[in-house]
Amino acid sequence: NAGVTQTPKFQVLKTGQSMTLQCAQDMNHEYMSWYRQDPGMGLRLIHYSVGAGITDQGEVPNGYNVSRSTTEDFPLRLLSAAPSQTSVYFCASNQGGSEAFFGQGTRLTVV
Amino acid sequence: AQKITQTQPGMFVQEKEAVTLDCTYDTSDPSYGLFWYKQPSSGEMIFLIYQGSYDQQNATEGRYSLNFQKARKSANLVISASQLGDSAMYFCAMRDPNRDDKIIFGKGTRLHILP
Numbered sequence: 001n002a003g004v005t006q007t008p009k010f011q012v013l014k015t016g017q018s019m020t021l022q023c024a025q026d027m028n029h030e031y032m033s034w035y036r037q038d039p040g041m042g043l044r045l046i047h048y049s050v051g052a053g054i055t056d057q058g059e060v061p062n063g064y065n066v067s068r069s070t071t072e073d074f075p076l077r078l079l080s081a082a083p084s085q086t087s088v089y090f091c092a093s094n095q096g097g098s099e100a101f102f103g104q105g106t107r108l109t110v111v
Numbered sequence: 112a113q114k115i116t117q118t119q120p121g122m123f124v125q126e127k128e129a130v131t132l133d134c135t136y137d138t139s140d141p142s143y144g145l146f147w148y149k150q151p152s153s154g155e156m157i158f159l160i161y162q163g164s165y166d167q168q169n170a171t172e173g174r175y176s177l178n179f180q181k182a183r184k185s186a187n188l189v190i191s192a193s194q195l196g197d198s199a200m201y202f203c204a205m206r207d208p209n210r211d212d213k214i215i216f217g218k219g220t221r222l223h224i225l226p
Contacts, residue, residue, distance in 0.1 A: 031212050040120070042202060042218035050211050058213070090156065092214075097163070097206070099146055100214050102156035 002026050006091050006103030013081040013110045021076040021106050023091030029101075031094050032074040036060065036087040037105075043090065049074055081110045113138050113210065115203050115217035123223045130190040132220050134203030137184060144206040145186040146214070147177065151199040159201075162186060198224045 004025045033048035045058030049068040065077040086109050092100040114137040124130045147159040162170045162177045170177045178187040190197055203217040
């Protein structure tokens, strides 16, 4: 049972570099989202998608791009990494009123 | 706007005692859902319990129960007979079906169970 798969698990970037965090789910969920977790801040919503081809901004979208070309995949792009983007990133999916299913998280450090 | 408030950054509780973790929420929509998640030190997010705004009874799942007080906009998690393995971060979250089913989280409460 794969559920929600996030890659990579760890990443170190230099300031200004770009990268894509991958997220895939095999539960045919319409709704997918990206969160970042910082100490004392809980999980904050970056971007979300209610279905293929539809994305929208969450609470902290600046510096991040997303796309949803298929139901299964929802990658998160950092175009020019900044130290303020050092965080733990979680991808999640859910369907209708169900709980959110989370990936294992990506620990990103920007130096 | 939607908001989840967890006022206890940290708690220390003796093993086998019951624990109540506080959560208040703010929404103007009549239909919503409330969740609790556990995050152990290993980092994964574990779903514990769900309460719908129209549910007549408080949700229960094993040792977990949700004390839902709709008029007070309160959704406290109660853990009975705490165990050492309950030591973790706990997050309260809310889903609003009228706002694209977004799920927003509180800042969390770190629970320490003492032997």
